[in-house]
Amino acid sequence: MATVRKFKFSATVVAAAALLLSACGGSSDSASSASVDTNVDITTQKLVISNWAGYYPEDLAAKVKEAIGVDITITNHANNEEIMGKLTASDDSGIDIAFVSGQYAQALAAGGKIVNFDKAAIPNLANLYPEVADLAYDKGTNYSAPYAWGTTGICYRSDLVDFTPDSWNDLLNPKDSIKGKTTMLATERWLALPAMKLLGYSMNTTNADEIAKAKEQLVKTKPTLLAYDDTAYYTKLVSGEAVLSESWDGWCNYGIAENPAIKFVIPKEGSDLWADTMVILSSSKNKEAAHAFINYILQADVHAWVANNILYKVPNKAATETLDPALATSYPNMGLTPAELLKGEVVLDLGTDSKLYTDLATSVTSS
Numbered sequence: 001m002a003t004v005r006k007f008k009f010s011a012t013v014v015a016a017a018a019l020l021l022s023a024c025g026g027s028s029d030s031a032s033s034a035s036v037d038t039n040v041d042i043t044t045q046k047l048v049i050s051n052w053a054g055y056y057p058e059d060l061a062a063k064v065k066e067a068i069g070v071d072i073t074i075t076n077h078a079n080n081e082e083i084m085g086k087l088t089a090s091d092d093s094g095i096d097i098a099f100v101s102g103q104y105a106q107a108l109a110a111g112g113k114i115v116n117f118d119k120a121a122i123p124n125l126a127n128l129y130p131e132v133a134d135l136a137y138d139k140g141t142n143y144s145a146p147y148a149w150g151t152t153g154i155c156y157r158s159d160l161v162d163f164t165p166d167s168w169n170d171l172l173n174p175k176d177s178i179k180g181k182t183t184m185l186a187t188e189r190w191l192a193l194p195a196m197k198l199l200g201y202s203m204n205t206t207n208a209d210e211i212a213k214a215k216e217q218l219v220k221t222k223p224t225l226l227a228y229d230d231t232a233y234y235t236k237l238v239s240g241e242a243v244l245s246e247s248w249d250g251w252c253n254y255g256i257a258e259n260p261a262i263k264f265v266i267p268k269e270g271s272d273l274w275a276d277t278m279v280i281l282s283s284s285k286n287k288e289a290a291h292a293f294i295n296y297i298l299q300a301d302v303h304a305w306v307a308n309n310i311l312y313k314v315p316n317k318a319a320t321e322t323l324d325p326a327l328a329t330s331y332p333n334m335g336l337t338p339a340e341l342l343k344g345e346v347v348l349d350l351g352t353d354s355k356l357y358t359d360l361a362t363s364v365t366s367s
Helices: 011-023 060-068 080-089 102-110 123-127 130-134 188-198 208-224 233-239 249-258 287-297 300-310 326-330 351-365
Strands: 046-052 071-077 097-101 145-150 152-157 182-184 244-248 262-265 272-280
Touching: 046 287, 060 071, 060 287, 071 080, 080 097, 080 102, 097 102, 097 287, 102 272, 123 287, 145 249, 145 287, 145 300, 152 233, 152 249, 188 208, 188 244, 188 351, 208 351, 233 244, 233 249, 233 262, 244 249, 249 262, 272 287, 287 300
Parallel strands: 046 071, 046 097, 182 244
Antiparallel strands: 097 272, 145 272, 152 244, 152 262
């Protein structure tokens, strides 16, 4: 089974992103354009890359050295909170490339912390699905190269429930037979997601009345839950302690790997589209090697490793076409198409308004 990465954010990240946005007067792209010198010998450059543990091959450094001749050092961050703290704490974090989720790439660009790509130096961007260029956190794929993408839904034990859940209502207003056996994600934006979608609102809404109505529903739901859980809920499903959970699609696959009776469904009211991305820091002195690294990752056979080993979908058309069809047979959500994913709402950075969701989550979980 693939190593589970932690995917959790808190008010610290919200504050950092908000500070970046307010510092540059809004959410417009303030990223500078990278200047790539094609005459530079990239083998003289070294890269420091920060990524989630277990989100890349153990021998990646050796493979990169062999493929493009660049020495790399990989440091791990546990979550977006940690890496955002490092990247915003000073003008030079010492990191050349960071893996961050899309809305945080958006905030970093707004704060001038990352560069717009020299796309001529990353020809393998052409391997991405054309739809990637429409993702709202970075339209045109100017400063972030997506590494993985997916959605959020309901992960459930098909052998322990007497119905097929197809609505967020099944989670938020559960049948008596499953009360006390359901879990929701604790991360602020995803804690709010089911209620926002059930009520017909945007998950990026900043409307105070809509947030208040979502809070009312979430407070009503809280006594019916087993737990708010971002990290161990799939093990609760495997054991049968939980029978239905709000889940990121890749995490549900970890449960399916242990018990094929576990299924994943996107509720009929809709959901999100999230992405994890690679960005190049403005402070990097090794931008030529950084572009070469991203180009290497986007190579079809390299990028396919993510889907095969972590069980997350990759937004790389060329890589996806190399995958064994049996993968989607065992893990059906791996077969979701770009068109199906794009029915979901792209998660955006909300700047200072992110505090609305911090307050919402705090109020609900402490009620």
